[in-house]
Amino acid sequence: xxxxxAESQAAEPTGTTAVxxxxxxxxxxxxxxxxxxxxxxxxxxxxxxxxxxxxGRAREAAAAxxxxxxxxxxxxxxxxEDRAAAVARLRVADSLDDLADAALVVEAIVERLAVKQxxxxxxxxxVSDDCLLATNTSxxxxxxxxxxxxxxxxxxxxxxxxxAPLLPLVEIVSGFATDETAATRAYAxxxxxxxxxxxxxxxxxxxxxxxxxxFYAEALRLYEERAADPATIDAVLRECGGFKMGPFELxxxxxxxxxxxxxxxxxxxxxxxxxxxxxxxxxRLVESGRLGRKTGRGWYAYGEGAERPQPRTExxxxxxxxxxxxxxxxxAEPLVGMIEDAGIKVRRHKRGNYIILPGxxxxxxxxxEAVFEYEGEEIVYFDLAHDYRTATRIALATAPTxxxxxxxxxxxxxxxxxxxxxxxxxVPGMIVARTVAMLxxxxxxxxxxxxxxxxxxxxxxxxxxxxxxGPMEWGALVGYEYVAEVLRALHERYPTGRYAPCLGVARxxxxxxxxxxxxxxx
Numbered sequence: 180x181x182x183x184x185a186e187s188q189a190a191e192p193t194g195t196t197a198v199x200x201x202x203x204x205x206x207x208x209x210x211x212x213x214x215x216x217x218x219x220x221x222x223x224x225x226x227x228x229x230x231x232x233x234x235g236r237a238r239e240a241a242a243a244x245x246x247x248x249x250x251x252x253x254x255x256x257x258x259x260e261d262r263a264a265a266v267a268r269l270r271v272a273d274s275l276d277d278l279a280d281a282a283l284v285v286e287a288i289v290e291r292l293a294v295k296q297x298x299x300x301x302x303x304x305x306v307s308d309d310c311l312l313a314t315n316t317s318x319x320x321x322x323x324x325x326x327x328x329x330x331x332x333x334x335x336x337x338x339x340x341x342x343a344p345l346l347p348l349v350e351i352v353s354g355f356a357t358d359e360t361a362a363t364r365a366y367a368x369x370x371x372x373x374x375x376x377x378x379x380x381x382x383x384x385x386x387x388x389x390x391x392x393x394f395y396a397e398a399l400r401l402y403e404e405r406a407a408d409p410a411t412i413d414a415v416l417r418e419c420g421g422f423k424m425g426p427f428e429l430x431x432x433x434x435x436x437x438x439x440x441x442x443x444x445x446x447x448x449x450x451x452x453x454x455x456x457x458x459x460x461x462x463r464l465v466e467s468g469r470l471g472r473k474t475g476r477g478w479y480a481y482g483e484g485a486e487r488p489q490p491r492t493e494x495x496x497x498x499x500x501x502x503x504x505x506x507x508x509x510x511a512e513p514l515v516g517m518i519e520d521a522g523i524k525v526r527r528h529k530r531g532n533y534i535i536l537p538g539x540x541x542x543x544x545x546x547x548e549a550v551f552e553y554e555g556e557e558i559v560y561f562d563l564a565h566d567y568r569t570a571t572r573i574a575l576a577t578a579p580t581x582x583x584x585x586x587x588x589x590x591x592x593x594x595x596x597x598x599x600x601x602x603x604x605x606v607p608g609m610i611v612a613r614t615v616a617m618l619x620x621x622x623x624x625x626x627x628x629x630x631x632x633x634x635x636x637x638x639x640x641x642x643x644x645x646x647x648x649g650p651m652e653w654g655a656l657v658g659y660e661y662v663a664e665v666l667r668a669l670h671e672r673y674p675t676g677r678y679a680p681c682l683g684v685a686r687x688x689x690x691x692x693x694x695x696x697x698x699x700x701x
Contacts, residue, residue: 197371198311198364200224202282205272207231207298209240212315213287215343218244220285221265222257222344223372228281230272232288237271244269247344279305283368285337287315295319296327303329311364313337317388318444321354321381332358335365338385339374340643347375348642354381375642377635383448386631387643388441390650392455393617395438398426399458401613406604407491409478414490415601418572420611421565421647427478431471435464453677454621490572491601496587498523498595502542505531510657511544513567514596521595536592540585545612546661547668550578550605557581559589563612563657565647572599576609607672608665615653616665616678622650623683654687660695663688 198204204220206213209231221227221244229237245266251257257265272278284302286295299312306312312334314324325331336352349369353362362378369376379386398412407415413425430438439461446455464470464477471477479487501524504515509532519525534542540557550558559581562574573593577586590600603610622636631639637649654662662684669678680688 196364197367198225198282200371201226203228203278203280205230205278205281205284207275207278207284207286207302208288208315209237210287212339212341212343213285214240214244215341216285216287216315216339217269218247218344219339219372219374221269222248222261224268226268226270228270228272228278230275230278237273241269241271275301275305278302279307281306281310283311283313285313285315290316290318292319292323295324299324299334300327309333311335311361311368313365315339317385318441320383320448321352322356325354325356331356333361335361336381336385337365337369340387346642347373348387348639349374349376350385350387350639350643351376351378352381352385353378357381375638377631377639379631379635379639380629382625382628382630384441384445386625386636386639389445389630390618390621390625390636390640391644392442392445393614393621394422394644395426395430395442395461396456396458397614397617398610399460401606401610402427403458403460404604404606406606406610407601408488410488411490411601411603412610414572415562415574415603415610416614418599419562419564419570419574420614421570423645423647430461431477431479431481433471434473435461435470435477439465453675454617456677491603492572493590493594493600493602496591496594498591499537499588500524501526501537502592503528503535505529505533505535507532508534508544509661510563511561511567517568517596518592523592523595534592536585536588538582538584538588540581540588542589542592545576545609545665547608547612547616547665547672549607549672550576550581553578554580557585559585560609561589561593562609563615565611565653565656570598572601574601574603574610576603576605578605608669612665613669615650615657616662616669618646618650619654619659619662620666620681620684623654623687624681626651627681627683654684658691659684659687660691 204225205228206217207230209229217227217229229240231237248262248265252259252262278284286298314336315338317338321336325334328334335357338350338352340346340348351362351366366376383389401412402409409427413427416422416425442457446457449455468474469476472481475482503526505528508514515525536542540559542559542561545560545562550560560576564570575589593600625631625636626633633651637651640646640649663680666678666680
């Protein structure tokens with residue numbers, strides 16, 4: 180054991196339980212996020228100290244927090260007595276020296292490495308050696324911030340999501356030198372505050388900002404490939420994929436400059452890995468000053484009287500009287516029962532994985548290929564859905580050679596199931612299938628690399644970005660054989676490495692195939 184390791188172990192926090200409620204929590208940086216974190220700690224029962232380098236800002240933050248507590252009383256969320264007790268525990272620290280008794284210091288200042296290192300180096304000289312030090316950074320390396328410290332073992336990332344009082348997720352990030360007891364203490368503290376913490380290693384983007392990248396990137400690429408307009412892509416991912424918001428409306432809400440900066444930061448941190456390549460279309464939007472809601476225009480207009488463009492939706496078409504199902508449809512198998520319930524006659528044949536329409540056209544689940552490749556055949560692809568029973572929209576894709584009659588039969592079939600139908604351009608993987616396959620790929624890769632557990636990844640993506648299912652859950656739902664099939668087909672058509680399945684997906688695909696082969700042999 181080195182002298183540094185011995186010193187680090189000697190300085191470990193006194194226990195792995197949460198920071199005691201009677202102990203002081205200090206928050207440095209009193210912007211929106213700092214105020215939110217302070218409010219969370221305050222409502223949890225801690226004495227809280229606020230510090231900001233800008234004169235008067237900490238007092239303004241204290242007043243703002245008090246005002247929010249007043250509104251919680253008005254809404255019946257807390258009692259007047261609890262509000263009075265909380266306000267009595269809230270104090271302003273004019274200098275860092277006033278934070279000497281803190282058991283936990285959470286930093287929420289500007290995202291500049293040197294500035295954060297300078298702050299924590301100064302704090303180390305003031306607080307006790309058992310004080311837990313935490314950064315709320317979303318883009319910087321926890322390891323790098325701790326690199327300047329005498330006792331890096333007690334340093335951890337506590338990444339809250341905005342607004343901190345409302346959103347439950349907190350990413351607990353262990354840097355290269357973080358002691359396990361420090362990470363466990365931070366985890367227990369966040370949990371005691373009523374949050375849902377997840378653990379992860381110090382990797383670019385942590386969990387959410389790393390794994391969520393394809394949700395934006397694939398939509399932007401589909402737009403660049405002219406598969407559909409933003410309103411249509413948003414509608415398909417919402418109403419077919421089950422996502423709460425589409426990527427274009429979500430980036431308008433986040434801010435195009437902010438979202439593009441995170442994408443670029445992750446891409447650069449991964450040494451320009453093609454899986455994280457930024458979008459030229461988004462760059463041009465940022466350069467034009469169309470940053471979203473905050474500027475009145477992004478992908479959509481938000482000025483007074485601005486009308487939201489509607490997604491492309493097909494006109495009503497007659498339902499076919501009968502269809503033939505060849506083989507199993509995998510994740511889309513529930514469609515068979517829905518078709519029967521709609522009064523459409525269904526015949527079944529053992530082999531295949533497609534539906535035959537009355538005119539002879541094939542209706543096939545998106546698999547990463549494009550319709551134009553089936554020259555001379557009547558093919559219509561339909562997109563993946565999270566739940567075909569609850570989906571309210573289905574996307575279809577055809578080639579220019581597909582007959583109008585075949586398309587109308589496919590449209591009429593899904594309309595008979597109560598779905599709006601959108602026809603998009605003929606691009607490999609369509610919209611939902613392509614997006615989900617990439618989300619699953621990045622999630623599995625993160626698990627394989629020890630970034631986080633499958634459970635924590637799914638929790639983070641459900642709570643952090645409101646996904647209908649975690650990506651590991653998606654993978655199990657649709658099957659890794661399907662995910663690998665989509666990715667391999669995409670990789671063949673875009674041989675840049677972006678869509679190459681990670682080793683973990685290839686392994687899970689192999690395991691699924693082996694299990695099915697074993698089952699068939701019994």
